[in-house]
Amino acid sequence: TNMERTSSIRRKAMARQHKGEVMIAGEQLRLRLHDGKLIKDRRYHLRTYPNCFVAQELIDWLVSHKEAPDRATAACLMQHLMDHDIIHHVCDKRPVFKDAKLLYRFRKDDGTFPFSTEVKIFMRGQRLYEQLIADKNSILQLREEHGVAYQRSFPGCQLIDWLLQNAEAESRRRGLELCRTLQEHGIIQHVAKKHDFFDSGLLYQFCINFRRRRRLSALLNESEQEEDEGVAVSTPEDTHPESPFVLRKSRPQEGNSAFQSVESSKDLKQVTSGRRGSLNSLQLHSAGFPPLAQSSTSVARCNPKSVLRRTVTCEELLAPGAPFLKKVLTVIGDALGWGFVVRGVAPCYVQAVDPGSPAAVAGVKVRQFVCQVNGQCVLYLDYRTVSRLVMTGTRTVVLEVMEPLE
Structure with a gap:
């Protein structure tokens, strides 16, 4: 029935x-x-x-x-x-x-984390949530439906508009399919839980507040869990100083752009005085994201010439027995970012790595080709899109790379 x-x-x-x-x-x-x-x-x-x-x-x-x-x-x-x-x-x-x-x-x-379809959808939902929260004119707002006010809610049609504007969907039909998938996986829902997802003025919310600090003990208590899951409103724990998802903003000094996920004012001082030269292309700008043209010109000044010894195609990388070694690397961003620069189009490659950075510690090297970011295939994307995927995800980035054997 x-x-x-x-x-x-x-x-x-x-x-x-x-x-x-x-x-x-x-x-x-x-x-x-x-x-x-x-x-x-x-x-x-x-x-x-x-x-x-x-x-x-x-x-x-x-x-x-x-x-x-x-x-x-x-x-x-x-x-x-x-x-x-x-x-x-x-x-x-x-x-x-x-x-x-x-x-x-x-x-x-x-690198043994199983990126199943379910996990990929969940991570996509988390990434979209983070982008929507960070958006200056966010569509997530206090809105009313049938006399009831809902925090951080959005009309379905506005989310699809946003997906199209941000190249997250290629058509309204694809946008609708993505939203329905997110609903099926318990990531978004109709505010009163009465409707499926429609490209209309009906209001929806994220069911999961990705930024809220989780108490581990709550995981064992299913009844507490159920009460928690219907909540999509902001809670004071959103800004808990230890939450790894808190993005603090500080005034840019001398044009510094940094990924700031810091836990104390001491760290904040270190962030604003820290430098990674040309590597700002993979760090969050303190007022949002750096204009891509600006970030690529700063990179071009310091790295004018490609580090590649020869051009490599995606077909070459995927060919059986090709002279490349596949590696899975986990980069945990610090207060200054991740510390590497990607360049190129289909496939992207690592142009530069800051010697003391998280990327260097994780084993990221120049001339590695980037195949996947957090389980998503990026072989056929350009460096701007790949940079955005890294910047708008969580502090930890799982990269699948191909390294030339020669």
Whole structure:
């Protein structure tokens, strides 16, 4: 019956939303652990394992930071992250999380995170949300439908207009398909949950507030979870100083443009005085995004000539047995950005890497060709689009690159 179908769709959407909440909570935890230096390269039996944490140390940290009331609950939380493919044992042999001196790793830190269709849609929704929130004249506003006011809501037709203006959809039909997919995956919904998505004046909201700080303990409590998920309004936790999704703005000094996700005024001073020369093309401008022409001319001044030894086509990169090595690299942006410059069109390549930057630490090198950004194929895109994908995503960027063997 229709009612059964509706409740089944709702159950699926709730499950997807919960998966989304786990992903965000896991990502927020991962960034905090990197900041707290709990994640680092560790030696075990004459072998070095990069970007690991020790289970026992993490449990200590969760309890001392009041993320869990006791060690048993903390272990349950980590098991939950393990079941959702967020973390794994470094050798992938242990399906059960143990409070012991064992090494575990976040799948995002070693490129084994499974970018399923569902995850890609979720990440697309998150990226769109971040762009819409950052937009100076955002379509997300307090609006009224049938006498009820809804925060951060938007008419369906305006979202499709925005998708077209920002090259996120090539036609209204494609825009409508994307919005319906986002609705099916529990990312957006009609404000009163009465309608499917239409290219009309009906009001919709994001069901997930991507910027809200997640409490890990809430992940184990399904009833709390359900109350949480209908909320698309801003909460005070949006601007929690430790939230990795808070983009602070500071006045630009001497034309500095930086990706500012900082946690204290000390960091803010460091941001405004920091420099990465020509590498501003992959850093957020403090008043939005840098005009692309301006960013490419600054790059051209410092890197006038392409670093490529010869022109390479996409077909060449994809040919079986081609002399290229595929690598998956995770770049965690810092207060100054990511620290690399992409150039070219179909395929893009890395033109420059700042020696002390997160990109250099992650293994990004000049002359690498960029194939994927956060699971999305970018082989046939130009450097402006690829730069925008990096800049408008979260602080962590997973790159798939092809490196020439010669």
